[in-house]
Amino acid sequence: MRLVLALVFAISLAPTSSWAIGPLSPQAQADARALLAASVQMETSLGKGQVPRLAAYLADRFRKAGFADADIHIVPYKETASLVVRYRGDGSGGRALGFMAHMDVVAANRSDWKRDPFTLTEENGYFYGRGTLDIKSEVALISATLLRLKQEGFVPSRDLIAIFSGDEETAQETIEDLVVNHRDLVDVEFALNGDGGGGVLSELTGKPSHYFLQGAEKYSVGFSLVATNPGGHSSRPRPDNAIYDLATALKAIQGYAFPVRWNDWTLADLKAASETVRGETATYLGRFIAHHDDAQATDALSRDGGYVGKLRTTCVATMLQGGHAENALPQSATATINCRIFPGTPPDEVQSTLQRLAGASISVTRKYEPIQSDPSPLRSDVLAAVEKAAATSVGEPVRVIPEQVPYATDGSVFRNHGIPTYGTESIFWKDSETFSHGLDERIPVVSYYQGLVFWDSMIHSLASAKP
Numbered sequence: 042m043r044l045v046l047a048l049v050f051a052i053s054l055a056p057t058s059s060w061a062i063g064p065l066s067p068q069a070q071a072d073a074r075a076l077l078a079a080s081v082q083m084e085t086s087l088g089k090g091q092v093p094r095l096a097a098y099l100a101d102r103f104r105k106a107g108f109a110d111a112d113i114h115i116v117p118y119k120e121t122a123s124l125v126v127r128y129r130g131d132g133s134g135g136r137a138l139g140f141m142a143h144m145d146v147v148a149a150n151r152s153d154w155k156r157d158p159f160t161l162t163e164e165n166g167y168f169y170g171r172g173t174l175d176i177k178s179e180v181a182l183i184s185a186t187l188l189r190l191k192q193e194g195f196v197p198s199r200d201l202i203a204i205f206s207g208d209e210e211t212a213q214e215t216i217e218d219l220v221v222n223h224r225d226l227v228d229v230e231f232a233l234n235g236d237g238g239g240g241v242l243s244e245l246t247g248k249p250s251h252y253f254l255q256g257a258e259k260y261s262v263g264f265s266l267v268a269t270n271p272g273g274h275s276s277r278p279r280p281d282n283a284i285y286d287l288a289t290a291l292k293a294i295q296g297y298a299f300p301v302r303w304n305d306w307t308l309a310d311l312k313a314a315s316e317t318v319r320g321e322t323a324t325y326l327g328r329f330i331a332h333h334d335d336a337q338a339t340d341a342l343s344r345d346g347g348y349v350g351k352l353r354t355t356c357v358a359t360m361l362q363g364g365h366a367e368n369a370l371p372q373s374a375t376a377t378i379n380c381r382i383f384p385g386t387p388p389d390e391v392q393s394t395l396q397r398l399a400g401a402s403i404s405v406t407r408k409y410e411p412i413q414s415d416p417s418p419l420r421s422d423v424l425a426a427v428e429k430a431a432a433t434s435v436g437e438p439v440r441v442i443p444e445q446v447p448y449a450t451d452g453s454v455f456r457n458h459g460i461p462t463y464g465t466e467s468i469f470w471k472d473s474e475t476f477s478h479g480l481d482e483r484i485p486v487v488s489y490y491q492g493l494v495f496w497d498s499m500i501h502s503l504a505s506a507k508p
Contacts, residue, residue, distance in 0.1 A: 069189055070490050076102070076181035077489070078161040081170040085207075086148040092207040093117065095144050096124040099184055099205070106188045114226055116219065121145065121207035123215045125226045127200055128187055130504060134198025138504055139232030140187075140496075141451055141462070142179040143209035143216075146172040154480055167483040174468070174475070174484050178492065179235025180205055182467055186496040197504040202229055209236065209451050213412070216451040220458045229460060231417070233499065234452040237464020240431060240439065240488070242471045249439050251313075252431040254424065255464025257306040257416035257445035258453045259350070262388050263408035264378040266290060266399055268363075272372035279370065284363045287374040290399035291358050294378065297398055299354040299391075301339050302383040305419045307351050309443035350447040354391060356380040377408070381447045384416050414453035417461035419443060426502035427465055434495040435469060465499065467492035 079098060085091045096115045103113050103126050112127040124144070127137075149158035149171040156162045158171040172178070183203055190197075204227050207215040219227050237255035242248065268290070270283040308330065315326035322345070328338040329352075342348040349355060356378050363374030380391055388411055396405040424441065431439040452462035468488045 065490060065493055069185070069493060072189070073181060073185040073490065073493055074161075076185050077168065077173070077178060080144075080177040080181050081161045081172055082159055084149075084159050085145045085172070087145070087208070087211050088120070090120050092121040092144050096122045096205070096207070099124055099180070100126070102184065102188060106191045108191065114223075116215075116223060116226075118207060118215045118218050121215055123207050123219050124203070124205040125219065125223070126187070126203040127226075128191065128197065128202070130197035130199045130201065132199065134504055136230035137200035137202050137228070139202045139204050139227060139229035139455075139460070139462075140183045140235070141204045141206070141232050141455070142176050142183060142235040143206045143451060144177070144180055145206075145208050145210050146175065146177065147210050149482075156481065158482070163486060166486055168486055168489055169481060169483045171482055173489075174470070174482050176236050176466070178468060178484055178489060179466060182489070182492040182496055183235060186493060186500065190497075190500065197500065199230075199504050201500065201504060202227060204232065206451050213449075213451060213454055216454045217412075220454060220460070227460075231420070231423070231461040231463065232452070232455055233423075233465045234450060234455075234462050235466050236450045237446065237452055237466060238427075238444070239464070239466030240435070240469030242469050242485075242488075244471055244473060247471070249431075249435040249437060249469055251440045251442055252427065252469075253444045253464070254427050254441050255306075255444050255446055255452075256419060256462075257304060257384055258414050258449050258456075259354075259381040259383060259445070259447045260411045260413050260449055260453060262380045262382060262391065262411045264356075264380065264392065264395055265404075265406050265408055266376045266378060266395070267404040267406075268374045268402065269404075270370065270372055272370040275368045275370055277370075283371040283374040286400075286402055287363065287376055290403045291376055293398040293400075294356060294358070294395060297394070298340075298343065299356070299383075299394070301333060301353050302386065303333055303352075304384065304416050304445065306416055306443045306445040309419070310445065311348075311351060313440070313442040350381060351445065354380060354383045354386055355447075356391070356395065382411070384414060384445070388413070412449060412453050412457050414449065414456040416445065417456060417463060420461070420463075422503065423463050423465075426499050427463075429502055430465075430467075430495045430498035433498045434467065434491040467495035 083091045083095045100113050114125040116123040156169050162169040238253045240252045241250045243250040268283040268287040311326055312330050315323050325338040325341045328335045358376050359379045360377035364371035428441045455462040
């Protein structure tokens with residue numbers, strides 16, 4: 042999901058028309074609401090075994106709308122599953138286009154919520170429920186759009202493939218399984234990922250402010266730092282001490298800044314920010330855009346949590362454990378370092394840097410192998426389609442800002458396997474109202490229905506038969 046930004050773009054574009062839902066029939070809205078309600082009702086978190094049930098429900102909806110059995114694939118994987126549905130086109134527009142989302146959600150404890158997290162509740166202009174934002178809304182909107190177009194007899198210029206994974210919130214094994222073992226089902230020219238990017242509403246006015254088009258993701262790696270020592274009685278301290286040695290290593294890592302990096306996505310994002318913010322921040326952003334090696338500018342921006350992740354790889358200590366008894370010298374001390382690595386930087390390079398900073402007496406090992414993800418090319422056709430879809434859905438022009446995010450989605454797996462992927466979530470919301478993974482998750486009702494217009498526009502821009 043879109044990360045809550047420290048930097049909030051408070052200045053909205055001047056509206057040119059009323060903020061309204063596009064030309065949607067009441068039936069289209071009712072169908073989309075029913076899909077969301079049915080999806081939210083299924084507790085598709087880890088260990089519940091409900092993802093195959095949701096996949097079967099959606100598959101049945103596609104089947105009843107006229108999709109052939111041969112084009113509907115439920116792909117089981119352990120306790121979960123993926124769903125892939127192909128909407129046949131006439132082939133005049135080239136290779137297939139993918140539409141991604143995930144059916145699983147983060148667990149929700151009913152006793153902690155004010156409303157049942159697994160019942161869609163409409164209240165005060167919001168839809169409440171687990172997955173309303175992350176991201177059963179996009180599963181329902183993509184499905185509702187494809188179902189409606191099929192019933193209307195629309196024939197796209199290329200095949201459209203809905204790709205719904207089953208464990209994005211945990212292991213991301215279902216999307217890996219699809220792209221490695223079932224490549225023929227998901228082999229697309231590029232994919233649009235409902236789990237990235239998205240629209241922002243102004244905190245001041247509640248009007249559409251801007252839209253993020255996500256085309257790159259950092260990847261995450263955890264490293265274990267371990268200091269060991271013979272130990273002994275605490276009444277006889279020795280010069281070497283596992284906890285002190287580890288502390289020295291952590292302070293060295295804390296004081297290190299990885300090299301500055303950039304790509305088309307981060308430069309476009311920072312340029313947009315430089316034109317919106319004021320004061321010294323705007324000056325430093327402008328200097329960085331003009332000269333990427335401006336050390337004073339990068340140092341100043343790196344002190345702001347909203348920018349440091351956009352400029353370089355970051356590594357931070359997140360867990361600590363050491364010693365075994367109050368009256369004994371520690372025999373070991375362990376720290377976990379979480380790194381968010383800039384695309385194109387090998388994990389071995391980061392590990393070598395950490396080892397050099399920690400020193401030879403500290404063991405630095407990777408906790409798991411990461412999913413590396415190179416940036417997708419910044420395609421003009423995708424950018425133009427998003428600009429049109431965002432404006433059409435909310436009824437006024439919206440500035441589209443390319444971005445790279447410091448977290449990973451299923452899009453990182455697709456990029457890792459050579460499929461360009463673009464985060465194009467259809468919903469607009471305020472950053473202050475981001476409750477994904479938290480209590481009382483919600484989305485604005487009007488934004489949900491505008492998502493139908495967004496996806497309809499994207500499909501017609503990228504997959505309409507040309508005269």
